[in-house]
Every structure is written in C-alpha cells, then in structure tokens.
Amino acid sequence: MDGPKLIALALLTSVGLTVACSAWMKKEATDEPSLSKSEQLILDDYKAEVEVGRNMAGRLFTFYGEYQNEGLKSYINSVGQYVARNGDYPDRRYMFSVLDSDSVNAFACPGGYILVTRGLLESAANEAEIAAILGHEAAHVGKKHMFNSLRAMSKEQVEKAESEAAARKRPDKYSRARLRPVGDNSDSGSALAKFLTTASGAGIGILQAAKLGMGLLLEKGLDKDLEFEADREGVKYAIRAGYDPKALDRFLERLAETKKKNNDKTVMDVTHPTIPDRRKVIADILNRMGADQIVGAVGKDRFEAARASLVVKGKDKVK
Amino acid sequence: MKMTRDHRLIYLIKKSIPLLALVSSAASADQMHYRNVITGERAQGLGGAYTGVADDASGVFYNPGGLAFAQSNDISGSANAFYSKKVTFKKAFLGVSDFVEESGGTFAPFFGVMQKLGKVLPGLVGGFAYYTLDTELKDQDDLKTNLGALQRFHRAANIRAATFGATGALGYRVSPSLGLGLSFGYIKVDELTQVSQNYTITSGPNYLAQSVRESLIAHGAQLGFGVQWAPSAQLSVGATVRSGSYASQKYSQVVDKVKVDAGVIDASPTMANSDNPLGSMPLELRAGVAWFASPRLLLTSDIDFHEAVADTSAVTKTLYTRESVTNFALGSEYYMTASIPLRLGFFTNYDATPTPKTSKIGQPDHIDYMGTSMFLAWAQPNSQISAGIVVQKGTGKSQKNASDSSLQDIDALAYTLGFSATHSF
Secondary structure (H helix, E strand, O other): OOHHHHHHHHHHHHHHHHHHHHHHHHHHHHHOOOOOHHHHHHHHHHHHHHHHHHHHHHHHHHHHOEOOOHHHHHHHHHHHHHHHHOOOOOOOOOEEEEEOOOOOOEEEEOOOEEEEEHHHHHHOOOHHHHHHHHHHHHHHHHOOHHHHHHHOOOHHHHHHHHHHHHHHHOOOHHHHHOOOOOOOOOOOOOHHHHHHHOOOOOOOOHHHHHHHHHHHHHHHOOOHHHHHHHHHHHHHHHHHOOEOOOHHHHHHHHHHHHHHHHOOOOHHHHHOOOHHHHHHHHHHHHHHOOHHHOOOEOOHHHHHHHHOOOOOOOOOOOO | OOOOOHHHOOOOOOOOHHHOOOOOOOOOOOOOOOOOOOOOHHHHHOOOOOOOOOOOOOHHHHOHHHHHHOOOOEEEEEEEEEEEEEEEEEEEEOOOEEEEEEEEEEEEEEEEEEEEOOOOOOOEEEEEEEEEEEEEEEEEEEEEEEEOOEEEEEEEEEEEEEEEEEEEEEEEEEEOOEEEEEEEEEEEEEEEEEEEEEEEEOOOOOEEEEEEEEEEEEEEEEEEEEEEEEEEOOEEEEEEEEEEEEEEEEEEEEEEEEEEEOOEEEEOOEEEEEOOOOOOEEEEEEEEEEEOOOOOEEEEEEEEEEOOEOOOOOOOOOOOOEOOEEEEEEEEEEEEEOOEEEEEEEEEEOOOOOOOOOOOOOOOOEEEEEEEEEEEEEEOOOEEEEEEEEEEEEEEEEOOOOOOOOOEEEEEEEEEEEEEEEEEO
C-alpha cells in the first residue's frame, strides 16, 4: 500500500472510531436514569444545604482554626458517627472535627458539618457527655434546623439581620457612614444559589445564607424551641447508642456551676436557652423514656485516653 | 491616562527651507503631568478625588491616614485594557500641515493589598501598593515627500518609558474620628527614546541624517504622612504630604548627525551624560473632602499641589524644569442598585512645563488637560469589579521649529479603558 492510501486509511479509521465513541458515549449518557422533578428538587435542596454548611464550616475553621490533633479528631468523629447512626437520620452525611478555641461550644452547620471546641472537650467528663452533645448537634443537622431557619427568613428579616451584623462589625458612627449597600449575590455564580432564590423565603444566595447562618451560630442563635428539640433528640440518640441517659444533664449542671462561680458569660448563653430551662426539658424526656431504668455506658477511660493528648490552654475547666 | 510624552521629541525643521535644520532635544518621560494615571479601583471612577476617603488599598497612595478607616481586608488590582493618545500639533509641519503623534497600549496601573493588624495593635492597618504613574510605548513612523523644496522627510521614533512606585503604609486609628498614616515608597523612572530622522531638500544643506538615543533611569524614595479626620459621621477631611528624593539619576544622550551641504560632509556625533537631570523630587501636598451623604451616595473633592523644581543640569539645561502645579478633582458615586454603583469624576491635569513664549526658541511643549472618568461597577458582598473609561482632553502650545520663535497650537485627546477588581476578605 503506498503512502497516500495509507494516510487516507488512517484518517478514515480515526474518523470512524471517533464517531463510534461519540455514539457510545451519547448512549451511555442517555441510559443514565433521569430524575423526576421532585427528586431533582430534593437533590438541589441537599446540594444547597451542603454548600451553605461547607461555607459556614470554612468560616469557623478560619475564625477559630482547626485543632491539629489527628487522634482526637478521629476519636470525636468515631463517637459522632456512632451516635448519628443511632439517630433518626442515619443516612445523612456527618463530618465531625475540633476547633482550636478555649470557649465551651459546639456548632452544627447545614449539610452535616459538626464542630466542637477544644474547650468543650476539656470541660467534658466522659464519652457519654460528648455523645449527648454530638447527638444534640446531629439532631440540628438531621432536622435541618439551621437550613430551614435561613430559608424561612423574610426579606425584612434578612435585611434586618444584615444591618445588625454590619452595625456589630462596624460599631462607630464614622465607619457606619462609610458603609455601602450590600450587593446581591449573583444567581449566575452558582446554580445552587438558584434553588435558594426560588425557595419560599427571602430568596437568598449561598454566600448570603452562610453569612446569616454565622450570625445565628455566633450571635443570635436558633429559635429556643429548636434548641429544646435538639436537646430531646440528642438525649434520645445517645440513649439509643447505649450511653448514660443523664450525661447531658450532668454536663449542663456542671457548666452552670462553673459559670456561676466565674461569673462567666459566653456565646452559648446568647445563642441557647438558659441552662435551667434546658435541664427541665431534658428531665422531661428522661422521665418519659424511663431513663432511671436504663443503664448506659459512661466511657470514661476511653475518653480520658483520647483526651490525654489535648493541650490544655484554658484556665477555667468544668470539673 | 496617556499624555504627550515626547512633546520634546521635536523634529525641528526651520521654516526657511534652505536652512532646514534638524536638532533634537529628545524625549523624556512625562514627569510634567501628575495625573496621567488615576490609581485605584474606586478612586479611578472618582477621578482621583480620594484623599478624603482612602479607606481601601489605594489609600497607600492617596492618604495612608485613610487606611485607618478600613472596613475590611482588601486585595485590589487594576488592569487597564487599553489606552490611546493622539496629540495634534497644528500646522507644525512647515507651517502648512498638522503633525500628529499617536500611541497606544496596555498597562496595569495598580495592585494593592490592605490588612487590618488589630492583633498587633488595635486600630492598626497595613497596606502595600504597586502603581504606575506614567507609561508609554510608542512606535511612530512618519514619511513626507514632495512638500515644496522638501523632497523627502522620514522620521522614526520608538519610546519605551515608565514611572512606577511601590509603597508600604501603615494607618492607625487614633480615635474614632481621627486616623494617621505613614508611607514609605520607592519610585523608579525608566525611559528609553530612539529617534532616527532623514531629509533631502533641493537647496542649501541638501541632506541630513540624524539619530538620537536618550536614556534616563532614576531611583528614588518618598516618605508620606497622611491624616484623615471626620468632623461628623458623614464628613471626612484628609490631607497628605509627601516628600522624596532621587538616590540616583543617570541620563545619557547620543546624537549622531551627518549633514551634506554643497558637497561638504559635516559629521558631528556627540555624547553627553548627566547625573542630575530631574533635580529633586517635588514636594507634594494633597487635601480632600468626602461627604458620605448616604450609603448610596458619595461626593468627593481633592486639590493637590506639586512644588516647582529647577533642572540645573548642564546637559539637559531646562528640559526638566517644572513649575508649581495645582490640580483639582471632583468625584461622585451613586449606587443605582445595591449591586451597581456608577462613578463619575472630573479632574485637571495641568502641565508643569513652563508655557512657551515667543521671546524664546527651542522650548518644550505645554499641554493642560481636563479629564473625566466614568465607571460602572458590579458589587457582590465580598468583591467588586469595575469597568469604565477615563478621557483627557488637552490644549496647549508647542514650538516645533528650531530657531523659530513662533508657536503652534496643540490639541490632544487621551483615553483609557479601565478594568479593576477588589476582593475583601
């Protein structure tokens, strides 16, 4: 076969292979199961939730820093995953980690990002207490407390929250006078934002939702009833997982004593109901579940072993 | 914004053709205008009237005291997509036809970052900016034939020139209404001009060829002090003083000329160097007022003054002599929607070159500019991009013909299409 014929044959073969591959790939794409409208909405909803939560978790990591202790993070993750699997939403995705902060707090971001502070781990007495706290946060995630609260905000509420946040960030009148209007998030920037903008609420985008979510996490808190619900569910999940039913109550009792002793006010006091009110709710659910008859694990040794590597920085431990 | 840079790049042709002369007083970068480039993403739209605001990264340039009022940490950059300039010397060519010089190109006038340093000292803000004060890249080629006794005239000019600065600054909020700032910057002037000219005429010295190469490199430092004071929440007054000096200046000129006159060849190459053509760096005083009328509306005004500086070099003589100059600027910003601010600015860009007089010869051009800027921005919660145009229109006088004291009118038009972005974090 001479040169030109060989080249022509090679070209024809290439074209033929390309056409065949394209047809096959098209068929593969067509064979993918298409989602119904309602399924697509659920998928979009979940994607948006994860996106908002990821943004919020990123902000928390930026603000506090992640506590660099792989062993401790792994331990918290295993306890959290175990409790969450015993919750009402075991199929959801959860990610647990530790923030490098002395304050005693835990945060549940939409999409399953749950972060506890180093201060909280220093203050806890055993694994059962940690399990109940992580159960509380897992309940927030599973029931989409934060995400639904953000989506349900009216336009007026969004504007008010933003203006309050702006005022808090720039406290003096000279700086406030320099504030410019807050630009809208671009729909074109994210297809996920589109879902939120078509939701029934104020039509906020991912970034805006994350910012407002941070305001709720760190400054305003969720509705009290949602916190009470998370307490009830958290206790329930921990009991299902086999932990001591009264662990959360004991943790809160100790926390209240320490706060009283130190005349201490923290972010948690602003973002959560009062400890006495929370303990009443917990007592009620324990009573209804017949907790006195349940013997649960405390997990003190395992917890102490994991916590041994914690670098204690704070002074006022809840002991 | 580009100005007439090589207004000294004069092809000096005497009107009397038999004595047609070719003398070069070659180019220099435009050290004679102080608002050729409007620095800063927001400031650019406000025509440079920004001394009373200066609370973003460009505050490093306008007023380090304004940094103290920073709202957030910023990173900001401006990339000017395109600039163009056209300078028309009316009837400068043998008194009959216009001579036109055009240039164009792209350059990035500004990059800045600003970081709150509250962890070091509450109220402290640091910033750094790199900015282009002036730039030119010109490739000009002019050919004239059969103009009366002038059989052929050919001039090719290439200019590469830039003046830029890199400055670090600190702003400190002394009280809620008062900010003070200090800046320390490095300035570099780098110019290279190469001109080649040939002509042939039918009488007198009937052939002349000349090439001129000029180079100027200068390094300097500038120290600035800025203050910003808010007599009320909506009103802000700022002032800046900047003083500097050149640590080194190196100017060299090579003129290689061949003239053939009635069969006699006259070749006289010359070389000259100077270590002090620019003299000192002019003291700069800047003051501005900003009225934050509402979150949507901002009005600003600026005035800046540059002192006179004499060129005492024996080589460049008075080439770089600068008179004192006072410029003005007005700016406005209005948010048409929460995401779309419109910015307008008006400013002057007067020439520090002494105005040519008919009692002298060989004087450099003088062009006074009036400029306007219009920018639209697209604001997101943490970022903003701006696009717009800066137009400068100038008029002035030139003296293009050697040994001839007559003056020619100049019309100039320069515009810059600007694109900038700022991200807050």
